[in-house]
Amino acid sequence: MEAAMEDDVKDDHNHNYCGSGSSKVQMSDLTTVPPPACPAAVSGGEPKSRQGRLWSGGSVGSRFMDSDTGSESSEVSEADLTLTAAANTEGKLCLGSSSKFLLNAMAVEDYRKNHWPNLEEAIDRLLFQNPSDHTSVSYAQIYGYIYKCVCQQHSELLYSDLTSKITDRLLLVSSQLQCCPAENLIENFNVALTQYTASLECIVPVFIYLNKFYIESKLNRDLKDDLMKLFADLVAERHLSTLMPLLIEAHSMPFHVQPSTMASVVKGLYSLRPEWAQLAPELFSGFIPQIYPPAVESELPDYADHDRKLQMELFMNGFPRGDQSRKRASEDS
Template sequence: MDEPMESSFDAGDTAQHHREFVLDQSHTPNAILNNQNAVVANTDSALTNPENCKTDCAVEDTSYSKTHTCFTPLLRPGSMVMMVLTEEDYETQYWPKLKTAIDQLLNMKPGAYSPISYEQMYSCVYKCVCKQFSERLYNDLLSHLSTHMEYLNSELKSCGCESIPFIEKFSFLMHQYMQALSGIVPIFNYMNRFYVETKLKSDLNEELKKLFRTKVVDAHITVLLRFLEEVSAVPFAISPPTMASVVKNLYALNKDYSKLNPGLFSRYLPNILPPTDPALLEQYAEEARRYQAHIANMSEFRSRGSSSKRVFEDDISVN
């Protein structure tokens, strides 16, 4: 946008200058005289009705000095700079649209697609930030997601003390929320750049993960790890991909979770336990023997007899 120009335009002096110029017709060709008369008429019109200034100045005066051109407004109505965004506009138009899009992303099933106009949502955020609503927008976003965290907690509490339903529900809700962040963060990218990173010295994606960690995970981490340890003793009680996903996502949210149960995390992540010490080889061998004895006593892995013949295998003649 061009910078505003200072102008000493005096409509009265300009009109008088044109009148004196027109009076000296002996030195002015007819074509230029007619053009000057049009300029005089336009100037008089601008004096009596400033609204006509923009239209009347369409007539060019090639022989007239550029320093006396008619002034037109640099900021026209409807432009971004002239737009006024009131609190009522924010509360009734902009935030409701953004909140609807957020809810669609939060409630979308993992792997599904929600038809959201990211261009329209990004435009809403852009206008709110440009009109000094950054702090209000950021606080409303965190407040709305905090309300969603309460819903997630109620969903987990509904599973009661049943380990398998609790783990599966937790895995689903965590995956759903992480997927929603992949759509929410890009929508609020402009706010992230010019408010969260600049003023708060943080990152929106990390702040929203932190919110899930403090509001949901920290409230259930003790019960969750106990259930994970229980089901890990039963082969395939929970599908291996689900177990691995839960443990890896917990570690990504907070590495300190691994300190609560290093043995559990070490089954799915490297470098959780300290390096092997040669002085402890006898201890490692004893642990291996205990695991082998535990597996041998499990009904699923007991031998079905001394015969090498597989169960239900028909005799096959080699002749």
């Protein structure tokens, strides 16, 4: 009698036993659903007390037992079990290497189709436009494209495309300067440098997000410095051997070239490479302060002699010394 009663109470305190017949299933006979293939901690979803259990030795399509009520749930397929397990993995998406490669490829394709073409068109409008042209460009829209590219981790690709685009244009400018006559090189070089500098005043601010979060933080450089270096390498340095003698000759003949053009070219060359001033110190000292070392008292007569020679050259070239009648009487003695 005691043995029979012992058999009747062998179920656990939650009464987890099969509802059909007298065949009882102990807790040790029940197994939980196998964890998903992706290694992630199971959290969220239903509480543990409500999670389904499988019959021991049953197939994937076996019936569930509810640990609270002991009632059987409806049959589920293997796909349903996979989705249920995936739902309990902290909401993380488990992707294989092939899936990640596909997503990356789709992201790059979206950049190539939807983002870069619009940016390329805007850069074309801003580069080397004539000062008289009024180009209509939506800076807010361009900034929006750049912001998306950086947020989608296309910073390196965007920076590469930007520099490649500007490199192609600078190579074209360099070839055009190569074909122009020598007497027009100073003026044409000034136009190219002025237009390029003006275009950077528009391009650099609109790419500020790329500059801050990629070029400055990862490359430890500055976008404007990089783009000015491109002009120095691809344009200025290639024509320096021809341009410098022309500038020295023009400086020796006052007003042979417009003073504003001379000042713009010399200051531009100095901003690109300050060391170029050592190639013609006298030329650069006429437009850039402190090219020569500080003056000393023993060299004052030499400076005065240099000024007298300069005044004489100006006088010989038709520039009067001015009205001397208004000089004070004490200055005549």
